[in-house]
Each structure stands twice: as structure tokens, then as C-alpha cells.
Amino acid sequence: MPLSMYQVSVPVFVRGLQVLSDLLKKAEAHAQQHGAVEGAMISARLADDMLPLSGQVQRASDTSKMTIARIAGVEAPRFEDDETSFDQLQQRIAKTIAYLESVGAEQFEGSEDRVIKLNFGGFPDFKGSEYLLTFALPNFYFHIATAHDILRNQGVAIGKRDYLGPF
Template sequence: MASLHALAIPPLIRGMQNIAAILKRAQASDLDVATILTSRVHPTMRPFTFQIKSLTDTATHIPSQINPSLPRSPLPDLEKNSSFDTLLSRIAAAVSHLEVIAPEELNEREDTKVKLRVDRRSWDGDVAYVEYVALEFVQMHAHANFWFHVTTAYNLLRAAGLEIGKPDFLNAAGLKTWEMWNE
């Protein structure tokens, strides 16, 4: 079986590198930045900037939720200065934070309890708690939440007119060449 570190961290780094590469393409395009930054899939959903905030927060909080002795990463604030540069800086800071997490800081913690508070507006202010063991938390909650926000950001950019497709979602950062896939 793969180690907890291998299951938890590399996919997050890869996802952030790919969304950053796509965001750089949007930055180089003639698309309206202000429209993209405030775009939403639905009026009740949060805007594009929130998608980047949430995917980076989720990614950087996973290690400290598994191993509370690990610090949470301070990331650039998006509330005061939202721009593609700020979003890219936040993604880069999140990737840097994860790259220094050593395998031994997460491995052998698969059975560590992770308790999450869940606030749901639709529950009329009710607060619930859900508890996982770390392996289950990574597989069933944390990664699902992370990829939800990555996918939403990707879809907002595509809806804005950026010419991207599934290969960009999977490999926009060019971390694996298509020639390597055939080997």
C-alpha cells in the first residue's frame, strides 16, 4: 500500500500546479480579469477567487489535521487584493508549504482521529461534527473537497472562454509528457 504521505500530498501539489498553469494561460489571454475573478457557476455559489482560496486552504490544512504538531501555512490574503498575480502567489505558497512536509510527518498516522466541524446554512445554523481516521479523511473528505474547488475554478475559466480541455485539467503544468504516457 502507498504511504499516507504519498496518497495525501503529491496529488494536491499536482492539482495546484495544473490550475496555476491554466491560470497563467488565462492571464496571458485577452479575457476580462475582473469578470473572471467575480464569476460564479450559480448565484448562490462563491466566486472564482473563493475557489482558489478554498483549494489552497484545504490543501495546506490537510497535514496539520493529520499531525497537529505541523504548522498551518500562512497564505497571501485574497480579500484585499484579488488579481491573477495574487492568486498565483497563493498557489505557489501552498505548493511550497506542502513540498517541505516530510513523509515521516504523516506516515504511520493512518489511524489518527480527525474531527471536523461542519456548518451548514441549510441546517438553519446547526453545527455537526464528523470524525474520520486520517486515511479515510484524506480519501473521502479532504481530496473530494480539494478537487471540487479545482474543478469549479477550471470550469469557470472554461466558461469565460479560455480554450482548455481535459488534457489541461490533467496535465496543464506539463509534469508528464504525452510521449511518457505511451512508454
């Protein structure tokens, strides 16, 4: 049986967000153990022209929920980008996962051929499958990897196994 658009989107995004949540838990424990200022870690970035940790979490959230909305043809919730604590970032991840899990597999019928038009960046129109596989998933993982790298740069004891998550 071939993989469905649902199978290569919702469970993949949920797993990635759960990994991100676990990374943030380790970051929070690190901050508490070392007396670090939570806000300093949340506002940390790898380079001046890159988003901080909070922005990476927000973009991973936005990418996953907007991808599902676009390919399933449903409405996505809007979240303000105002998180300033680990608890708020965890809440955002939880709300994103709840939304993703609320979209049923039947809503993805025919989505591989649905035309996806992005209203930013001057991108061409995509077929649903092309959008998911060549734009959305790489973008999602970029933000997860960047969050991981920011935390590593801040001294959090995480590595590749933490990025890959549990099996």
C-alpha cells in the same frame, strides 16, 4: 510496498495546484488577448450561490494545506482571502506548494489512524485515511474542477487535457 499517507496527499495536492496554476496562466493570457477585465474573470462564478474563481483557488489552497496540517499534526500557515489579481492568486498557490513541500514524509507516521475532528459542518470524526480519501481529496478536486469550469464558461480555451495536466 503499500502507498503511504504522504504519497497520496502531498504530491497529489502539489500536482493539482500546479495544474490550477497552469489554468490561471491560460486565463490571464486569454484576458490579455481579448482585452477582458482581469477582475471580471476573477470574480466570475457559475451560479449566484457559488464562490467566484478567486474563492475556488482559495479553497483549493486551504483544503490542501489544512489537510496536511490535520493528518501530519503540524501547523498550517494562515492566508487572507484577499486576492484580486492573477498574480496574487499565483502567489497564493506558490506559498501553498512551498508549505506542502516543507512537510516531510516522516511527519505522516501513524497518520492513517489519527483522529481528525472538523470544527465545521457537523461532520463525524474521521480516521486520517478516511478523512483524506473520502473528504479532503474529493473536496480539493471539486474546487479545481469548478475553477476549470468557471474559466471554460468565461471563454478560456481549456479542456480535459488541461484539467488532467502534463504527464
